[in-house]
Amino acid sequence: MADEQKPAGSPSPVPPGAGDANPKAGAAAGVPKTAPPKPAAAAAPPKPPATMAATPWDSELVRELRDRFGEQIVQTSTYLGQDFLVVKPDAAIPILECLKLEDDFDYLVDITAVDWPKKPERFELVYILYSFSRNQRVRLKTSIPDGHRPPTAVGVHRTANWLEREVFDMFGIEFAGHPDLRRILLPEEWQGFPLRKDYSILQQDERWVQENLGIESGQ
Amino acid sequence: MAESTFLDSTELVLNMGPQHPSTHGVLRVILKLDGEKVLGTDCVIGYLHRGVEKIAENRTYAMFNPYVDRMDYVAAISNGLGYCLAVEKLLNVEAPPRAQAVRVILTELNRITSHLVWLGTHALDIGAITPVFYCFREREEALKIFENYCGARLTTHAFRIGGLQYETYDGFEREVLEFCDMFLPKVDEYEELLTNNRIWGGRLKDVGVLTADECKEYGVTGPVLRAAGVKWDLRKAQPYSGYDQYEFEIPTCENGDTYDRYVVRMQEMRQAVRIMRQAVEKLAPGPIMAKVPKVIKPPVGEVYISIEAPKGELGYYVVSDGSLQPYRVRVRPPSFVNLQALDRMVAGGLVADVVAVIGTLDIVLGEVDR
Numbered sequence: 001m002a003d004e005q006k007p008a009g010s011p012s013p014v015p016p017g018a019g020d021a022n023p024k025a026g027a028a029a030g031v032p033k034t035a036p037p038k039p040a041a042a043a044a045p046p047k048p049p050a051t052m053a054a055t056p057w058d059s060e061l062v063r064e065l066r067d068r069f070g071e072q073i074v075q076t077s078t079y080l081g082q083d084f085l086v087v088k089p090d091a092a093i094p095i096l097e098c099l100k101l102e103d104d105f106d107y108l109v110d111i112t113a114v115d116w117p118k119k120p121e122r123f124e125l126v127y128i129l130y131s132f133s134r135n136q137r138v139r140l141k142t143s144i145p146d147g148h149r150p151p152t153a154v155g156v157h158r159t160a161n162w163l164e165r166e167v168f169d170m171f172g173i174e175f176a177g178h179p180d181l182r183r184i185l186l187p188e189e190w191q192g193f194p195l196r197k198d199y200s201i202l203q204q205d206e207r208w209v210q211e212n213l214g215i216e217s218g219q
Numbered sequence: 220m221a222e223s224t225f226l227d228s229t230e231l232v233l234n235m236g237p238q239h240p241s242t243h244g245v246l247r248v249i250l251k252l253d254g255e256k257v258l259g260t261d262c263v264i265g266y267l268h269r270g271v272e273k274i275a276e277n278r279t280y281a282m283f284n285p286y287v288d289r290m291d292y293v294a295a296i297s298n299g300l301g302y303c304l305a306v307e308k309l310l311n312v313e314a315p316p317r318a319q320a321v322r323v324i325l326t327e328l329n330r331i332t333s334h335l336v337w338l339g340t341h342a343l344d345i346g347a348i349t350p351v352f353y354c355f356r357e358r359e360e361a362l363k364i365f366e367n368y369c370g371a372r373l374t375t376h377a378f379r380i381g382g383l384q385y386e387t388y389d390g391f392e393r394e395v396l397e398f399c400d401m402f403l404p405k406v407d408e409y410e411e412l413l414t415n416n417r418i419w420g421g422r423l424k425d426v427g428v429l430t431a432d433e434c435k436e437y438g439v440t441g442p443v444l445r446a447a448g449v450k451w452d453l454r455k456a457q458p459y460s461g462y463d464q465y466e467f468e469i470p471t472c473e474n475g476d477t478y479d480r481y482v483v484r485m486q487e488m489r490q491a492v493r494i495m496r497q498a499v500e501k502l503a504p505g506p507i508m509a510k511v512p513k514v515i516k517p518p519v520g521e522v523y524i525s526i527e528a529p530k531g532e533l534g535y536y537v538v539s540d541g542s543l544q545p546y547r548v549r550v551r552p553p554s555f556v557n558l559q560a561l562d563r564m565v566a567g568g569l570v571a572d573v574v575a576v577i578g579t580l581d582i583v584l585g586e587v588d589r
Contacts, residue, residue: 050541052520079520080308106435109525112549114538126536128523128551132435132449135456139523159438162559170272185265185588194273201270201277 054079084139108157170195244584267588275548288374291586296329305524305535309517318382333529341578381511423478427564427576441531447475453527
């Protein structure tokens with residue numbers, strides 16, 4: 001708080017340090033000190049391709065899994081102190097099972113997906129795991145193309161049942177071998193998968209809305 | 220059908236909800252019954268689906284903040300805390316100590332209001348009319364503190380990414396301490412009404428049992444897991460917002476039945492008071508906002524942050540593509556995951572117990588459907 005009051009109370013003595021949090025905001029506010037930020041902005045353009053600045057993750061667990069699954073494990077990394085594995089789609093369920101039985105990752109926290117329409121393998125499936133005995137969290141990620149039917153995790157963790165139903169409902173990813181793959185949040189007759197990136201936020205199944213709600217549009 | 224007589228037990232399909240007072244919102248449960256015995260259930264949810272996760276992708280990080288209040292609307296502050304922590308982690312900033320202490324006070328107060336809504340309505344479902352009035356009377360006092368702090372009672376939007384927007388008002392500490400002093404005897408009062416009540420015990424004991432292994436299998440967390448004997452609370456296991464500086468117990472029980480879940484939640488309210496008192500002591504003057512850029516634009520990355528919400532593990536998986544809007548926000552709602560265990564808890568029981576079990580799961584449909 002003391003820092004914030006200084007520039008307002010005494011404008012002249014401190015300006016260079018005060019603007020450090022956001023040079024652009026300083027420039028927009030009309031601060032004449034545009035000279036120092038500009039070279040920094042000019043230096044920025046050779047942008048590195050925007051990827052996650054993850055660092056490699058190495059531990060006994062990783063070595064053990066690599067020994068066992070070898071090439072199936074594509075990447076093991078840490079980002080902001082959170083560990084994740086990237087694996088090939090076919091290996092996801094065996095690894096989940098191995099982690100549960102051998103390494104005590106007995107709690108499947110969540111299954112979700114992320115849509116990357118420009119990537120050849122469009123959907124990224126994310127399994128978040130937790131181990132009560134180790135007090136450790138691991139994310140397991142795998143990329144699948146549109147139309148690919150990944151195997152279900154219900155055989156390993158029962159909680160996957162509803163979580164996979166939601167992923168199916170929102171992304172249209174069909175899980176092979178799922179005991180009860182129906183929509184869960186949207187009506188069963190609904191057309192389209194809302195969390196895909198090509199589904200606009202205003203889009204809806206207009207036929208369904210007209211037939212069932214008797215109105216022209218839900219908006 | 221032709222061969223069956225009136226003495227045969229035949230299956231009956233009964234539709235409970237979505238407009239049924241004991242489903243605590245718009246939950247529809249299709250019950251398969253054999254007389255009074257429940258053979259199976261099928262939950263139909265989604266009546267309150269608003270596409271919160273889709274909305275997130277079309278708002279800036281700060282603009283999405285008020286939306287999370289509308290998921291678990293009886294514990295809006297916990298929702299906001301989880302979201303703010305997730306974005307702060309993406310930005311790699313941490314709220315200053317004063318902001319953290321205020322966050323802890325308000326979040327624990329919110330845990331109490333959430334548990335009070337649960338206790339009142341749960342008891343009402345079982346047939347005890349009185350507690351609901353007592354619970355809402357005390358809840359009102361807590362809501363007044365929220366209102367004085369940020370102007371809203373329910374969907375508070377109390378926290379901002381990086382800390383707090385508002386400094387506490389004059390008399391905040393005093394009012395919180397007064398609430399603590401007033402509230403503890405009230406918990407005893409509720410217990411006097413219920414704990415040793417024969418009907419209460421008869422309706423709750425050995426009903427809807429979920430063992431520790433089943434909880435893990437179904438991903439069930441929160442008081443339900445602790446009532447099954449697992450001493451696990453994210454505030455202790457993976458502390459956030461300075462919870463590691465406070466002394467408190469994790470109440471647990473052994474049987475994992477509906478009565479134990481009641482006992483655990485009652486104890487949790489007492490522990491919440493204990494935490495609030497310590498947090499008020501910690502409340503030293505200082506900044507309430509970390510250095511967060513005016514335009515929030517986290518670097519490319521992803522993060523999963525979860526907190527111990529009143530109902531269980533509330534997680535946010537946030538993916539940033541380096542733009543102004545989150546690329547993906549996934550909410551891991553405790554109510555949704557816990558509700559999945561309903562079938563296991565009621566199958567084989569009596570139809571009247573379904574009401575007790577829905578009450579004890581403490582679901583909020585706004586969070587189940589999002």
